[in-house]
Amino acid sequence: xxxxxxxxxxxxxxxxxxxxxxxxxxxxxxxxxxxxxxxxxxxxxxxxxxxxxxxxxxxxxxxxxxxxxxxxxxxxxxxxxxxxxxxxxxxxxxxxxxxxxxxxxxxxxxxxxxxxxxxxxxxxxxxxxxxxxxxxxxxxxxxxxxxxxxxxxxxxxxxxxxxxxxxxxxxxxxxxxxxxxxxxxxxxxxxxxxxxxxxxxxxxxxxxxxxxxxxxxxxxxxxxxxxxxxxxxxxxxxxxxxxxxxxxxxxxxxxxxxxxxxxxxxxxxxxxxxxxxxxxxxxxxxxxxxxxxxxxxxxxxxxxxxxx
Amino acid sequence: xxxxxxxxxxxxxxxxxxxxxxxxxxxxxxxxxxxxxxxxxxxxxxxxxxxxxxxxxxxxxxxxxxxxxxxxxxxxxxxxxxxxxxxxxxxxxxxxxxxxxxxxxxxxxxxxxxxxxxxxxxxxxxxxxxxxxxxxxxxxxxxxxxxxxxxxxxxxxxxxxxxxxxxxxxxxxxxxxxxxxxxxxxxxxxxxxxxxxxxxxxxxxxxxxxxxxxxxxxxxxxxxxxxxxxxxxxxxxxxxxxxxxxxxxxxxxxxxxxxxxxxxxxxxxxxxxxxxxxxxxxxxxxxxxxxxxxxxxxxxxxxxxxxxxxxxxxxxxxxxxxxxxxxxxxxxxxxxxxxxxxxxxxxxxxxxxxxxxxxxxxxxxxxxxxxxxxxxxxxxxxxxxxxxxxxxxxxxxxxxxxxxxxxxxxxxxxxxxxxxxxxxxxxxxxxxxxxxxxxxxxxxxxxxxxxxxxxxxxxxxxxxxxxxxxxxxxxxxxxxxxxxxxxxxxxxxxxxxxxxxxxxxxxxxxxxxxxxxxxxxxx
Numbered sequence: 001x002x003x004x005x006x007x008x009x010x011x012x013x014x015x016x017x018x019x020x021x022x023x024x025x026x027x028x029x030x031x032x033x034x035x036x037x038x039x040x041x042x043x044x045x046x047x048x049x050x051x052x053x054x055x056x057x058x059x060x061x062x063x064x065x066x067x068x069x070x071x072x073x074x075x076x077x078x079x080x081x082x083x084x085x086x087x088x089x090x091x092x093x094x095x096x097x098x099x100x101x102x103x104x105x106x107x108x109x110x111x112x113x114x115x116x117x118x119x120x121x122x123x124x125x126x127x128x129x130x131x132x133x134x135x136x137x138x139x140x141x142x143x144x145x146x147x148x149x150x151x152x153x154x155x156x157x158x159x160x161x162x163x164x165x166x167x168x169x170x171x172x173x174x175x176x177x178x179x180x181x182x183x184x185x186x187x188x189x190x191x192x193x194x195x196x197x198x199x200x201x202x203x204x205x206x207x208x209x210x211x212x213x214x215x216x217x218x219x220x221x222x223x224x225x226x227x228x229x230x231x232x233x234x235x236x237x238x239x240x241x242x243x244x245x246x247x248x249x250x251x252x253x254x255x256x257x258x259x260x261x262x263x264x265x266x267x268x269x270x271x272x273x274x275x276x277x278x279x280x281x282x283x284x285x286x287x288x289x290x291x292x293x294x295x296x297x298x299x300x301x302x303x304x305x306x307x308x
Numbered sequence: 309x310x311x312x313x314x315x316x317x318x319x320x321x322x323x324x325x326x327x328x329x330x331x332x333x334x335x336x337x338x339x340x341x342x343x344x345x346x347x348x349x350x351x352x353x354x355x356x357x358x359x360x361x362x363x364x365x366x367x368x369x370x371x372x373x374x375x376x377x378x379x380x381x382x383x384x385x386x387x388x389x390x391x392x393x394x395x396x397x398x399x400x401x402x403x404x405x406x407x408x409x410x411x412x413x414x415x416x417x418x419x420x421x422x423x424x425x426x427x428x429x430x431x432x433x434x435x436x437x438x439x440x441x442x443x444x445x446x447x448x449x450x451x452x453x454x455x456x457x458x459x460x461x462x463x464x465x466x467x468x469x470x471x472x473x474x475x476x477x478x479x480x481x482x483x484x485x486x487x488x489x490x491x492x493x494x495x496x497x498x499x500x501x502x503x504x505x506x507x508x509x510x511x512x513x514x515x516x517x518x519x520x521x522x523x524x525x526x527x528x529x530x531x532x533x534x535x536x537x538x539x540x541x542x543x544x545x546x547x548x549x550x551x552x553x554x555x556x557x558x559x560x561x562x563x564x565x566x567x568x569x570x571x572x573x574x575x576x577x578x579x580x581x582x583x584x585x586x587x588x589x590x591x592x593x594x595x596x597x598x599x600x601x602x603x604x605x606x607x608x609x610x611x612x613x614x615x616x617x618x619x620x621x622x623x624x625x626x627x628x629x630x631x632x633x634x635x636x637x638x639x640x641x642x643x644x645x646x647x648x649x650x651x652x653x654x655x656x657x658x659x660x661x662x663x664x665x666x667x668x669x670x671x672x673x674x675x676x677x678x679x680x681x682x683x684x685x686x687x688x689x690x691x692x693x694x695x696x697x698x699x700x701x702x703x704x705x706x707x708x709x710x711x712x713x714x715x716x717x718x719x720x721x722x723x724x725x726x727x728x729x730x731x732x733x734x735x736x737x738x739x740x741x742x743x744x745x746x747x748x749x750x751x752x753x754x755x756x757x758x759x760x761x762x763x764x765x766x767x768x769x770x771x772x773x774x775x776x777x778x779x780x781x782x783x784x785x786x787x788x789x790x791x792x793x794x795x796x797x798x799x800x801x802x803x804x805x806x807x808x809x810x811x812x813x814x815x816x817x818x819x820x821x822x823x824x825x826x827x828x829x830x831x
Contacts, residue, residue: 163420170405170416177403180367181417182388295407 003132009250009257010137015211017249018148019044019203019220023227024234024241025155026199031231032159033192034172034299038094039079040200041224042101047072047204049109052215056117065144065205072201073194075101080193084186087303098224106217119213120144144206151199156238168192172297175304185304200224222275229278236295244281248274316379317342318503319364319395319472324373326359333359335527336373341472346494346504348514348535351524352547352747357507360524361474364505365397366390396465397474398458406450410460413449417464428467435466439493454603455486462493473497474505479513480773483603484808491517509547511540523547548748556752558759560783560800563593567648567767568615568736569630573637574830575614575621583607583791584830585614590769590786590793592736597758597768598796599782601775601807607791608771609654612740615769616651617641621831631736645677648735652726652742654771656718660725663714667706670713671695671728678732694731702727702757719750726754730761737761740771755781775804789813 023040030037047068055064075097083093120142129139159165167188170178175185203223208215226248234240255270317340326334333356341347351357362368364375366384374381377393384390390397404413414432415425422428429445436443441459449457458478465473475494479487494517498504508514514521514535521535523546531546573588585607592598602608613619614629617640621628626635631647641651651674653659661670672680672691680690695709702723706716713721722742729737742758743751758781762768771788772778778785779799786796787810794810809815 163415166408166412166416166425169408173405173407174403177405178416180387180399180403182386182391182419183416298406 007133007136009253010133011140012253012256013246013250014137014141014145015249016253017246018145019206019211019223020227020230020248021148021152021242021245022199022203022206023224024230024245025151025238026196026203027227027231028234028236028238028241029155029159029168029199030192030196031300032168032172032236032297033189034175034297034302034304035080035084035189035193036090036094036301037076037079037083037097037193037196038091038228039075039097039101039224040196040227041220041222042098042105043072043075043197043200044101044204044207044220044224045105045218046075046101047201048208048219049105049112049204049215051201051205052117052208053109053112055209056112056115061120061209064209065202068205068209069198069201072197072199072204074197076193076197076200079197080190083303084189084193087305090301090303102218109215109217112215113217115215117209117213120210142210144202144210147202148206152238152242159238169297172299175299175302179304179306185306189304203227226274226278229282233278233281236297248277251277315343316376318345318378319505320376320379321360321364322374322376324360324363324370324375326356326363326368326370328359332527334363334370337524337527337529339522339529341503341505343503344498344501345520346498346506346518348518348521349505349507349524350509350511350514350521350535350543350547352509355524355547356527357524358476361397361476361505361507364390365395365474391468394469394471395474396468396470396472397476398461398465398478399476404449404457404460407448409446409448410443410452411445413460414445414464414467418467431467432463436463439463439466439496440489441493454481454605455483458482458490466497470502472503472505474507476507477509478506479508479510481603483811484775484804485812487513511535511543514543515540544748556755556780558755558781560798561596561762562798563596563767563783564765565594566591567594567632568592568769570615571628573614573628575610575619576830577610583610585610585791586830588793590796592767592769594735594767595762595765596783597762597770597781599778599785599799600769600771600788600793601778601785602771602773602788602811604773606788606811608740608788610791611788612651612653612738612771615738616649616653617644625829625831642677645674650674650729650732650734650737652722652729652737652739654740654744656721656725657714661713661721664712666710666712667699667704667716667724668692668695668709670724671698671709675728675732698724698727698731701731703753719746722746723750723753723757726757730757734761734766736767736769738769738771741773742770743772743774743777751777775807778807779804787811787815789815 023044027037027040050071051064051068054067055061079093079097082088083090122140122142124140129135159168167183171183171185171188179185204220207219230241230244230248233244251274254273255267258265258270259267320340322338324334324337337360349357359368363370364384366386366389375384376382382393384393405416409425411425411428411432415422415428432443432445436459441463443456443459443463449460452460458481478490482490494504506514506518518535521533522529523531525547535543568591570588570590573585575585577584583606588611620640621637623638626638629637631644631649634647636644636647657663662673668691671694672686675694678694680687680694692709698704699706699709704724704727705720716724726739726742743754746754758768770778770782782799784796785799785802785807787794787807789811790813794815
């Protein structure tokens with residue numbers, strides 16, 4: 001295998017991992033506050049279709065990205081009203097949100113299926129992108145990938161180094177105690193859910209405006225679900241989310257690579273890899289109970305209402 | 309009019325009333341705490357102490373009455389406002405975040421102004437040193453002992469500009485030496501001018517620590533007094549009225565043949581944050597009561613589960629637990645019950661009884677082996693007769709046997725559960741915290757029932773956090789600490805101080821001494 005091929009694989013790995021990274025970072029923040037939002041897939045699709053339509057109609061990719069983020073947040077707000085403020089079951093609401101998002105996006109996207117669009121192109125940074133092996137992967141990507149690097153750094157810094165991160169963790173572990181301390185539990189949870197929605201919308205826009213600039217029904221292909229598993233895989237730690245996103249990215253392009261190398265394994269089998277990997281990893285991780293308990297938000301999935 | 313020589317009390321309550329659906333929790337309560345005063349708030353469970361504290365701390369609103377802070381009327385809307393006034397509260401169930409460090413927990417409570425948790429570390433060290441509370445600010449809370457967690461809560465209050473410290477049953481989770489340390493700290497705080505409200509139902513502690521006491525009964529103030537000038541009995545009568553059996557003494561017995569025998573029981577808990585058991589040796593004879601002391605979380609629940617059969621050992625380890633000579637460690641609960649075992653678990657609602665089921669159905673729950681079921685069909689008539697017998701024999705106050713278990717008071721339900729087990733004529737009764745949260749009258753009745761069962765020849769094992777109770781009823785006593793069991797001694801030949809040391813792990817067992825030669829297999 002030559003260096004060029006490896007360099008290409010790494011480049012594709014980051015490209016494929018980016019939507020996973022974006023959604024998973026959003027869901028991580030959301031789950032840290034104690035809210036499990038299974039609606040990621042729905043919010044992603046809604047973001048993808050809105051982003052595409054806006055970009056197509058106005059010709060501005062960035063306006064598309066911005067409104068995709070807003071679209072994700074609108075669905076997240078809906079979820080938060082029901083699941084955070086009205087104490088509905090988070091799992092049921094999340095599933096409903098996904099079903100809603102899938103249906104709504106294909107309904108409003110019908111007229112745009114197969115329309116051509118020039119999406120975000122790669123922007124190679126001079127000199128840095130010439131670094132052998134890693135240059136293309138890190139410095140010859142499109143702008144949204146660079147944005148995902150920055151967002152990763154910001155989320156990591158907030159979670160690990162700031163009071164905001166501490167508050168988020170406290171609310172997710174013991175909302176009753178947090179409230180007794182005067183922390184606004186529901187507002188924190190609302191903001192966390194909205195952040196999750198924004199990230200899912202952005203990830204959707206990445207798919208429809210950069211990764212494959214087009215709109216197709218159900219184009220997220222289960223990435224929202226993989227991202228959910230990814231957060232568990234990462235045992236709620238932000239660096240592992242990054243690692244996991246790229247690992248899954250690698251797993252999903254592996255069948256293309258192996259086909260290119262002439263390995264004769266049915267590509268359908270190889271396309272299963274990321275999903276199989278998810279299950280295997282989840283099983284392996286559940287064995288390390290101490291670590292998981294240390295980072296898992298204890299009140300995950302439990303509604304909380306003041307005064308009880 | 310207030311003048312300089314007598315400043316207004318720090319906190320004054322006038323006519324505080326709080327009504328919950330179906331109960332008057334606080335009825336026109338007057339209370340005041342002066343600067344530097346340690347005032348006890350005494351009362352049984354359900355007397356209204358917790359409600360009153362919630363009102364002071366802003367966690368509940370009073371329906372009527374006035375709250376004055378340093379002479380000024382105030383309304384405390386929420387806990388953060390209480391903290392701004394200088395009120396700190398140490399809850400009975402701690403409000404700490406287990407996955408965070410001590411410093412992070414403190415930083416969260418202090419608010420954004422406190423800055424970075426790491427900058428707080430030296431201040432926390434300083435405060436904990438000044439008040440004699442050893443504490444490492446950089447450790448995570450889940451790795452701390454219960455006593456250490458309480459210190460975190462207190463230090464957290466002290467880091468703020470505190471004027472009134474409320475402690476809700478602070479000693480219930482501490483060993484006797486830890487209680488002494490806490491009292492030293494509290495006296496120091498009072499000497500510096502901090503007012504302290506000390507909620508408790510332990511009379512000895514109140515008399516040792518507090519300058520004054522307010523006694524509550526059924527939501528009303530029944531007296532203000534100086535606890536140092538009152539006898540335990542006088543205080544108890546203020547708390548519960550004239551109940552009998554407050555000072556009963558029971559003769560000690562030495563027992564007959566060994567019925568329950570545990571030898572070298574070691575068990576690894578799959579939950580990494582919970583206690584594992586190490587090399588436990590224990591025998592209980594027919595006709596004696598063995599008491600196991602210890603602070604909650606030191607292996608009591610695990611020991612109960614292994615004894616009841618809710619946790620089983622593998623077949624080759626079956627002889628580690630024997631009942632009347634028969635190996636049972638691998639048997640499920642119903643098989644053990646057939647051999648004469650009866651259990652009263654610690655948790656009444658949800659473990660000992662199903663809250664939503666009627667008393668009759670709950671009687672069937674563990675009594676099904678008493679001929680109440682034939683060919684898989686429930687014999688309703690026999691179940692009713694059984695339930696009626698329990699209610700009559702143990703004076704359970706209930707409208708009828710069709711009342712749901714949930715609607716009974718703690719004491720009444722406990723009498724029912726204990727009665728259900730006793731009427732099955734067990735050869736071994738194991739009871740955990742039999743009188744926890746039960747009023748004094750019912751507690752005395754439960755003690756009498758246990759003694760009667762003992763005198764009828766049953767072996768009894770009582771696990772409790774209440775040392776006074778254990779000394780009152782048990783014939784031999786030991787303590788659990790960190791999953792190890794101290795040696796058992798005849799109660800008459802030991803004292804609270806010795807058992808208190810055992811509760812902190814200061815004892816030698818064969819296993820402790822023989823580190824070089826592991827004697828048993830861990831399951």
